[in-house]
Amino acid sequence: MIVKSIKVKSALSKSGLRELDYSLNPYLGCVYSCPYCYAPNFTPNKEASENWGKVVIIKENLLEVLMKEVKIYKKGVVGISTITDAYQPIEALRKLTRESLKVLLKNGFRVSIQTKSPLVLRDIDVLLEYKDRVDVGFTVTSLNNRLEPNAPPARARLRALKKLSDEGLETWIFLGPIIQGINDMEIEDIIREISNIKVRVIFDNFHYYKGLKFKEGSTWWWVSLKNRILENCKRYDIECHEESEDWIYEKRKYYKTF
Secondary structure, three states, rough: EEEEEEEEOOOOOOOOOOOOOEEOOOOOOOOOOOOOOOOHHHHHHHHHHHHHOOOEEEOHHHHHHHHHHHHHEEEEEEEEOOOOOOOOHHHHOOHHHHHHHHHHHHHHOOEEEEEEOHHHHHHHHHHOHHHHHHHEEEEEEEOOOOOOOOOOOHHHHHHHHHHHHHHEEEEEEEEEEOOOOOHEEEEEEEEEEEOOOOOOEEEEOOOOOOOOOOOOHHHHHHHHHHHHHHHHHHHHOOOEEEOOOHHHHHHHHOOOOO
């Protein structure tokens, strides 16, 4: 992996995503390099976007810029990891995500984290101090990592999720993308696996973006699978929501602004 640094003019970006006012990504590029990931299409740094999984860019002056922005920006919800995983391995060394959390939470912002890494447990002290303004979500697509061979094991994510939930933090799982004929047969197993965790589930099927090798599933397949997912969630008393089409539209519209 090649690691480089850049200086940025802004830390917080306005978000068009549902439930988020701002997004913050301490790094550009992601070593997990999941084959369904749309982020390379929307990453503003060409070197990172064209060498996805091989180049990670550190925003070296991020904290300096962020400390100025939190004093003048309207308080709101900040999504961490909207383009790249903020807890990928480089974070263990640089701690930009941890320090950003401190700055945001001390200054009255709410934070929503999405990751594939149990490294988020390192920051449980910060999260618990501001537990009323924090939620943490893990992406899970398969129990055997068939779609994410470079990411931390799914079961390690679920153990971290349970730890955070048991500590009283608001937790959730993004169950997706669900791809017809690839990981759709595992979804009910995942729901059963998390049945002992107090967690909210958001699920979605795969949406095609330029350069991705997968195809969007058929309508009849998705309707049938969605009904089974909702039935399983009801069986295990898990709060479960589909990511709605208007949210997808807003997400696509937002990423076109990069």
